[in-house]
Each structure stands twice: as structure tokens, then as C-alpha cells.
């Protein structure tokens with residue numbers, strides 16, 4: 001796709017058209033992907049780091065800014081630096097962030113999470129492996145991780161404990177209470193993290209789930225927990241606000257979860273009030289969703305997960321969000337123009353360029369006079385451009 005000249009007038013690109021779900025209108029199609037920062041206080045409270053991390057994407061023109069995974073139960077924390085939503089004490093710090101996002105004209109989205117078998121690990125830059133006695137000596141002792149199964153699925157990891165049915169019931173209510181708190185903090189959109197080998201995915205995938213009770217076995221058994229989480233969250237999340245569900249659409253492993261499973265589950269989730277399938281992949285046996293690429297020495301391809309968003313959307317008619325190595329405005333616009341997704345999530349490229357959305361608008365010729373920028377920035381940039389720069393001088 002050739003890039004139009006920045007600022008040139010032409011029809012609004014799809015990336016900058018609004019999108020309405022239930023009672024909420026997304027100002028544009030750009031969603032900042034959930035990205036854990038691992039810097040919360042030990043009690044899971046948000047800090048100024050979280051505030052500035054999310055605030056800058058709203059300043060940078062993203063229509064929707066999603067929080068990192070927020071934990072509905074401290075036992076499900078990934079690391080000691082994770083953000084909590086398991087207690088009412090978490091609401092005030094989150095509301096401060098939500099209010100700022102709203103003041104910039106962006107929607108605020110929250111992600112609810114439980115790490116399941118991957119709970120209790122070091123922060124990424126400290127190795128990302130399970131906590132051990134060295135960590136205990138410096139005040140971060142390991143704890144027992146919970147999963148669908150008693151078997152460790154990631155090589156070299158401690159065995160989790162399979163959740164009992166009473167524990168599942170308690171956790172379903174914790175998801176509901178997390179949704180209630182997200183509503184109280186003022187969030188507009190909620191995303192349930194069911195991907196990347198974490199708790200809900202550990203129930204879904206036949207690679208991981210070897211239960212013999214009602215939560216294992218066939219497709220109906222393995223999807224029961226996911227559907228009950230969606231039901232519990234929907235009971236506590238306002239009817240006029242959209243609910244997203246993030247899935248690893250394929251395990252990318254023999255005998256694993258396949259795109260046909262995702263399509264069938266998407267329909268069942270939609271019947272329970274899920275509005276958007278957030279289409280990721282991988283992670284059931286690996287440390288992260290992308291470790292498999294490093295292990296098998298494959299490079300990441302641009303938009304490598306877009307085919308999943310496309311397949312779910314075409315098969316079900318349910319809106320989808322595409323994520324994964326979407327690098328610039330023209331690439332995002334082509335995904336929307338091809339009818340392959342309804343929303344575009346940007347992760348690492350937003351870490352690199354917090355003004356990603358504003359730069360995408362310029363690349364797509366949809367920012368005449370720097371009008372999309374906050375006036376405190378845009379007025380000056382427009383003035384500089386109007387005067388012109390002598391690059392030879």
C-alpha cells in the first residue's frame with residue numbers, strides 16, 4: 001500500500017472511524033494491548049508508573065487504552081509486581097487513571113486475569129522462571145500455583161495443583177467481583193484473559209486439561225470454566241458496556257486447541273454476552289506466547305495472528321480484535337479494509353512509539369493541520385511545519 005502524503009485531505013481511513021458496541025462508541029479502531037509492567041506495589045496497588053504508562057497512549061491518540069492484566073485473586077498473580085483488582089482498595093488508584101484517559105477522549109479498558117499454572121514467577125528481566133529459595137531469601141517466597149491439572153506443562157516448572165470444584169466456584173465469584181470493581185473504577189470495556197497458557201487456557205486446551213470431572217474431557221467439559229467465567233463477569237458488568245475475551249486461537253502444537261475450537265467457543269461466548277474475540281495464540285507449553293518462535297528459531301511475521309481474527313469474524317460474524325506485530329498505520333488500515341478484524345491492538349510498537357496512533361493518522365493522510373494532536377503539542381508542530389525547516393542549512 002502506498003502512503004498518502006501526511007496531512008493530505010481524503011476520506012477518513014477506517015482506522016479512524018468510530019465503532020459502536022452496546023452503549024459504547026470507540027473513537028477509533030486502535031486499542032493499546034494489555035501489557036504487564038511488573039512494578040505494582042506488593043499489595044497490587046497501581047503506582048505513578050502505571051498512570052504515566054497508560055496516560056501517554058491516550059495523549060498519543062489511541063481510541064482505547066487497555067490496562068495490563070489485573071488479578072482477581074492474589075494466588076493467580078504472575079509475579080510480585082502484578083496489578084490487583086481482588087480488593088476494593090484497588091479501585092481508587094485505577095479510577096485516577098480512568099479519569100485521565102477519559103479527559104483525553106479515550107476509552108478505558110481493563111483486563112481481568114489469573115495466571116493459573118504460570119503463577120509465582122520472577123519478573124521477565126530476572127529470568128521469568130518460577131520463584132525459588134533465592135527469591136524467598138529476598139522476601140519473595142514461592143507459592144502453590146493452581147491449574148486445571150496437577151501436571152507441570154512447561155518444562156522445568158513446579159507442578160501446579162488441580163483446582164477443586166469448590167475452589168472453582170469461589171474463583172468464578174472473584175471474577176465477578178473483579179468486573180464489579182472495574183465498573184466502579186469507571187472502565188468502559190472489559191477483556192477476560194483466557195490465552196497464553198494461563199488458567200482459563202489450561203482448562204481449554206486438550207494438551208493441558210486431563211481432568212476426569214465436569215470441567216475436563218470433551219469440548220463441553222473443557223470449555224465449561226471459560227463459559228462460566230464469562231457468565232459470572234457478565235452478571236456484574238453493566239449491560240451497556242462491551243465485554244472482550246482474549247483467546248489463544250490455536251496452540252500451534254499437535255493435539256492442541258485448533259481454530260475450529262475457537263470458532264465454536266466464540267459462538268457460545270457470544271450467546272453469554274461476549275461482544276469481541278481478542279485473537280492471540282500460543283503459550284500452552286512455553287514461557288510466553290512467543291517463546292515458541294525463539295525456541296524453533298522462527299522470526300515473527302507481520303500480522304502473524306491476523307488470520308485467526310479473520311477466520312473467527314468470517315465464520316461467526318462476531319467482531320474481532322487483531323493483535324501481534326502490527327507495525328504501522330497502512331498495515332492496520334489494510335487489515336480493516338480487508339474485513340479481517342474490527343479493532344487493532346498495538347503492543348510493543350506502542351512501547352517504542354507511544355504516539356503510534358498519531359503517527360498512523362499522519363501516514364494515512366488523516367491529520368491535516370496536526371489537528372489530532374493535543375493542542376499543547378499540535379499547535380507548535382503545525383507552526384514549525386508551516387514555517388518550514390531548511391534541512392540543508
Ligand SMILES: Cc1cc2nc3c(=O)[nH]c(=O)nc-3n(C[C@H](O)[C@H](O)[C@H](O)COP(=O)(O)O)c2cc1C
Nearest residue numbers: 033034035036068069193323324325326346347348
Ligand atoms: C511488556 C508486555 C506485557 C504483556 N502483558 C500482557 C498482559 O498483561 N495481558 C495479555 O493478554 N497480553 C500481554 N502481552 C501480550 C500483548 O498484549 C500482545 O498480545 C503481544 O505483545 C503481541 O502484540 P505486539 O506484537 O503488538 O506486541 C504483553 C506483551 C508485552 C510486550
